[in-house]
Amino acid sequence: MKIKTLKFFLIFFLIKISISGFSQEPDTSSFNVAGIIDSLRKSGMILKEPHKTPEIILSSDEAFKYLQKKYQSRYWKENQDPLRLAIERLIFEACNLPYDSSEYFLKEYPFDSINIPWEKFYRWKPLTIRVPVISTKMSDDSLQVQPDTLQVPADLVQAGDTVRQTDIADTIFTEIQLKTQSGIRDTIIYFVSDTLHIVGSKRPGFPFVYYNNPYEGDSLRMAVEVLMDYIQARDSSIINITGSGGAVTQIWLNSRTGMMKRYWLRNEMNDSITVWVGSPSRNTVGLYLEQGVNFRRLAKQQIHSDARIEVQKIDKSKLLDVGIITVKERYWKYRTEASFALNQTSLTNWVRGGESSISTSLDITGYADYENKPLKTIYANFARLKFGLVATEENGVRKNLDLLETNSKLNHKAFGKFDFSGILLFKTQIAKGYNYTNNDTTLVSKFFNPATLTAGFGLDYKPDKNTSINFSPLSYKGTFVTDTVSIDQTMYGIAKDRKSKNEPGMSLMITNKFMPVKTVTITNRLQLFANYINNPQNVDIDWEMIVTANLNWFTDVRFNTHFIYDDDTKTPVFDKEKQPVPGPDGKQKSTARIQFRELLGFSFVFRF
Numbered sequence: 152m153k154i155k156t157l158k159f160f161l162i163f164f165l166i167k168i169s170i171s172g173f174s175q176e177p178d179t180s181s182f183n184v185a186g187i188i189d190s191l192r193k194s195g196m197i198l199k200e201p202h203k204t205p206e207i208i209l210s211s212d213e214a215f216k217y218l219q220k221k222y223q224s225r226y227w228k229e230n231q232d233p234l235r236l237a238i239e240r241l242i243f244e245a246c247n248l249p250y251d252s253s254e255y256f257l258k259e260y261p262f263d264s265i266n267i268p269w270e271k272f273y274r275w276k277p278l279t280i281r282v283p284v285i286s287t288k289m290s291d292d293s294l295q296v297q298p299d300t301l302q303v304p305a306d307l308v309q310a311g312d313t314v315r316q317t318d319i320a321d322t323i324f325t326e327i328q329l330k331t332q333s334g335i336r337d338t339i340i341y342f343v344s345d346t347l348h349i350v351g352s353k354r355p356g357f358p359f360v361y362y363n364n365p366y367e368g369d370s371l372r373m374a375v376e377v378l379m380d381y382i383q384a385r386d387s388s389i390i391n392i393t394g395s396g397g398a399v400t401q402i403w404l405n406s407r408t409g410m411m412k413r414y415w416l417r418n419e420m421n422d423s424i425t426v427w428v429g430s431p432s433r434n435t436v437g438l439y440l441e442q443g444v445n446f447r448r449l450a451k452q453q454i455h456s457d458a459r460i461e462v463q464k465i466d467k468s469k470l471l472d473v474g475i476i477t478v479k480e481r482y483w484k485y486r487t488e489a490s491f492a493l494n495q496t497s498l499t500n501w502v503r504g505g506e507s508s509i510s511t512s513l514d515i516t517g518y519a520d521y522e523n524k525p526l527k528t529i530y531a532n533f534a535r536l537k538f539g540l541v542a543t544e545e546n547g548v549r550k551n552l553d554l555l556e557t558n559s560k561l562n563h564k565a566f567g568k569f570d571f572s573g574i575l576l577f578k579t580q581i582a583k584g585y586n587y588t589n590n591d592t593t594l595v596s597k598f599f600n601p602a603t604l605t606a607g608f609g610l611d612y613k614p615d616k617n618t619s620i621n622f623s624p625l626s627y628k629g630t631f632v633t634d635t636v637s638i639d640q641t642m643y644g645i646a647k648d649r650k651s652k653n654e655p656g657m658s659l660m661i662t663n664k665f666m667p668v669k670t671v672t673i674t675n676r677l678q679l680f681a682n683y684i685n686n687p688q689n690v691d692i693d694w695e696m697i698v699t700a701n702l703n704w705f706t707d708v709r710f711n712t713h714f715i716y717d718d719d720t721k722t723p724v725f726d727k728e729k730q731p732v733p734g735p736d737g738k739q740k741s742t743a744r745i746q747f748r749e750l751l752g753f754s755f756v757f758r759f
Contacts, residue, residue: 512539527564572611644719
């Protein structure tokens with residue numbers, strides 16, 4: 152019933168279109184085809200189209216039969232269509248042995264065994280002919296001559312001389328008389344009566360029905376070798392060689408280019424050695440050490456004459472117990488990196504102005520990483536100390552850099568590239584710090600005053616080995632000033648009657664290491680914290696970027712920037728004449744502002 156109704160609507164639709172097409176009057180009706188199709192679909196006369204592509208699962212045999220059916224010429228507009236030719240090649244490769252198997256078979260095949268001798272291509276017939284023959288015989292009288300009866304000419308013998316053997320032989324030859332005889336002899340010879348163009352062989356294992364020419368087995372072997380060499384030279388394969396540095400070196404096999412590429416082998420300390428990688432011949436990868444690079448063996452131990460070795464006799468008639476070799480896992484890895492920079496400026500009678508100064512900075516970072524793959528646990532720790540001094544003739548020695556921080560992160564595998572993570576961050580300084588504005592030497596910081604502690608629990612996402620995104624919705628941030636007598640704790644957002652400030656909230660920490668080129672490393676660490684209770688929209692920002700360019704194995708050029716914004720940390724405000732700006736309460740006005748520090752210079756780097 153539904154099919155009949157559907158046919159009726161379709162006939163009505165076509166008639167209406169044809170009438171409007173032959174009409175002389177303009178069509179003013181608004182015929183909505185989409186509305187009719189929607190109505191038919193809602194009534195159930197048109198089935199609903201599927202929104203998702205069905206999952207197609209085929210076995211290798213089913214896929215082979217399907218492609219064989221679709222390969223038939225009746226499905227294609229052109230028999231030479233590129234897709235059809237590609238499917239033909241795919242079917243051929245699927246139903247035949249791999250090329251390497253065929254190559255091995257052809258290389259080992261005994262082509263000499265399928266040769267047919269050239270004489271098999273001719274018909275031979277015998278022919279009897281009579282040929283005159285002349286034979287030579289010695290006479291009977293000559294055979295009776297004895298060496299003792301031979302007379303040696305007198306002129307060959309002189310007093311006191313011996314007889315020469317050649318002269319005696321000539322004399323003997325003259326004494327022997329030869330006798331010749333002539334006659335007729337029957338001889339049979341074979342001649343070619345016909346040339347054959349088709350020759351077969353009844354030899355077991357002969358693969359052909361017939362040959363047209365001799366030595367076709369040799370021609371077949373030569374053609375196979377040439378074509379295999381052509382396929383090897385044309386069908387090259389590319390392999391990617393990678394290492395811990397992440398660089399990818401591509402090597403083409405069978406390209407026969409002979410080009411070599413430079414490749415760096417690096418260890419976990421970023422130390423490297425250069426090798427050259429290439430394809431010197433077919434199916435061959437060559438590794439060559441850089442010129443001027445040498446390996447040094449460990450020195451041999453000294454020989455001690457008093458050393459003794461206890462030898463235990465073993466009964467070889469019995470089977471020995473298999474000893475268990477215990478491999479001790481190395482879970483902890485340690486490394487340290489220290490950089491020292493020294494800058495000096497000296498001015499004497501410099502009319503353009505300036506001041507002599509000396510500045511130093513020290514940056515030491517120690518890493519301790521724990522990884523237990525069976526437990527799917529990673530525990531990463533690092534501690535960092537940054538300290539710098541600047542000395543001028545006018546102001547003497549002052550501190551210009553001071554930071555002591557530790558960072559710990561414990562991860563356990565969750566799913567995919569996500570880990571359950573717990574973080575613990577601590578920051579403070581080690582020396583006293585003063586506010587030198589307008590010759591003011593007010594103490595503003597010292598060891599553990601202030602100190603910041605951040606703890607959180609959440610997820611850690613690692614899209615690659617150089618990037619980590621840690622999100623902790625359950626976080627705590629504490630700011631501590633224990634010496635409120637010497638230091639004004641309100642500068643750091645702590646109430647006047649307290650020595651600490653506790654903030655529940657959420658934190659986000661992003662760490663990324665990027666190498667645009669082999670000798671330049673850019674490291675970014677961004678920490679964000681939002682207080683759930685007090686002004687959650689005011690996010691605390693702590694962003695540090697370090698750009699390091701390696702000049703050689705111990706010298707770097709470093710560019711370091713540190714950006715901090717904390718809504719609770721207040722700094723005094725001064726006008727253009729550097730005079731204090733009063734606030735509504737009559738005291739000097741304080742406000743939260745961006746803190747920024749930048750360092751650029753050469754550093755001596757030590758890694759151990």
